[in-house]
Amino acid sequence: MAKKGPVLIALETQEVPPVSDAPAVPDIDIPRGQAMQQVANLVTRKPSRLLRWFWSLLAALIGAMISLAAWDYVNALLERNLWLGWGVTGLFGAVVLLLVVLVLREVAAFGRLARLDGLRHDARVALTDADLAAARRVTDALVRLYAGREDTRWGRDRLDDLRRDQLDAAGLLGLAEREVLVPLDAVARGHIEAAARQVATVTALVPLPLADVVAALAANVRMIRRIAEVYAGRSGFFGSWRLITAVLSHLVATGAIAVGDDLLEPVLGGTIVGKLSRRFGEGLVNGALTARVGVAAMDVCRPLPFGAGLRPGVRAIIKGSLSGLFGPKQS
Numbered sequence: 001m002a003k004k005g006p007v008l009i010a011l012e013t014q015e016v017p018p019v020s021d022a023p024a025v026p027d028i029d030i031p032r033g034q035a036m037q038q039v040a041n042l043v044t045r046k047p048s049r050l051l052r053w054f055w056s057l058l059a060a061l062i063g064a065m066i067s068l069a070a071w072d073y074v075n076a077l078l079e080r081n082l083w084l085g086w087g088v089t090g091l092f093g094a095v096v097l098l099l100v101v102l103v104l105r106e107v108a109a110f111g112r113l114a115r116l117d118g119l120r121h122d123a124r125v126a127l128t129d130a131d132l133a134a135a136r137r138v139t140d141a142l143v144r145l146y147a148g149r150e151d152t153r154w155g156r157d158r159l160d161d162l163r164r165d166q167l168d169a170a171g172l173l174g175l176a177e178r179e180v181l182v183p184l185d186a187v188a189r190g191h192i193e194a195a196a197r198q199v200a201t202v203t204a205l206v207p208l209p210l211a212d213v214v215a216a217l218a219a220n221v222r223m224i225r226r227i228a229e230v231y232a233g234r235s236g237f238f239g240s241w242r243l244i245t246a247v248l249s250h251l252v253a254t255g256a257i258a259v260g261d262d263l264l265e266p267v268l269g270g271t272i273v274g275k276l277s278r279r280f281g282e283g284l285v286n287g288a289l290t291a292r293v294g295v296a297a298m299d300v301c302r303p304l305p306f307g308a309g310l311r312p313g314v315r316a317i318i319k320g321s322l323s324g325l326f327g328p329k330q331s
Contacts, residue, residue: 109239112232115145119303126169127305135169139176142303145232146180155179174307181231181304188230188301189312192294193321195223200287204280216286220244223290224297231301247296291317 070092078085119141126134143159146152159179166172202215224247225240292314299306 106238110242113228113239113243113301116232116301116303119145120305123173123304127173130169132167132169132172135172136163138304139163139172142176142180145303151183152180155183173304177304177307177310181302182310184230185298185302185310185312188227188294188298189317191223191226191230192291192298192317195219195294196287196291196317196321199290200283202283203286204283212282212286216290220290220293223294224301227294227297228301231303243297243300247293247300287321288314288318291321 074085074089074092077088119138122134122141123138125131126138139159143156146156156179159176162175162179163172166175199212199216199219202219203212206212206215221240221244224244228240228243295312295314295317298312
């Protein structure tokens, strides 16, 4: 009868491989905001000089062909029917007049943006030199800039009442900032939070290829356009594109468009990375990068530099706009 018990099988002695030869443990696939990264690369990428010449010559050629075709068409109508030809000529004239008006609006928008740049530069110089007279000139220019804005009337009246008590440049510019610009900052922050939520939602819920890139680009252009309108009125299409190019170029140059721990922590938290799907994580990070772009746009569009403690924190905007977006808010 066989003896009951464990059966031992002798194996040949094999050499145990060292731990150093074991494959590395793969890192957690942390969302990196690919849509916003592609938007930044798309906007800031400069075409070659040859390509720019090609598009310029192509636009000139198409414009010449359209003009000649319109001229021949109107002449043919005039030969067939005088009144009909003059009617079409009037329509063409109206289109050209409207085009001129649109061009003038774009030029005026560029002028307003240049005015903001000049005010911001003069304010920095006045603060650096502690020049009260220069600060007063900047304050007067700020009041003139918003003279027709009803949403700044109360702040301008308060500034007019209190400015005589300020005896230094920093105090006067700080007063102007608090009374006139802080309410506008709140409106701009609302636009940033709305854009961040939109980008996060579209990225998370629309799995179509390039849809998140198109949505992020459109939302960021619209956000920057609205921020410019808050501080300086309508910026125009080309003015908005100039702004987004300047903002994203600055962020790319400083590395601020990259995702770091300071950005992931307020969005994803310590352990939620493993609980969220990859798509939701990408949505949250793209929304956070949109918030960072919005704050940079405020820096570019604001007529005065931010004073101490008044610049909105990116982390606070991220928490306010994205916390609880795909779940209950943390108290």
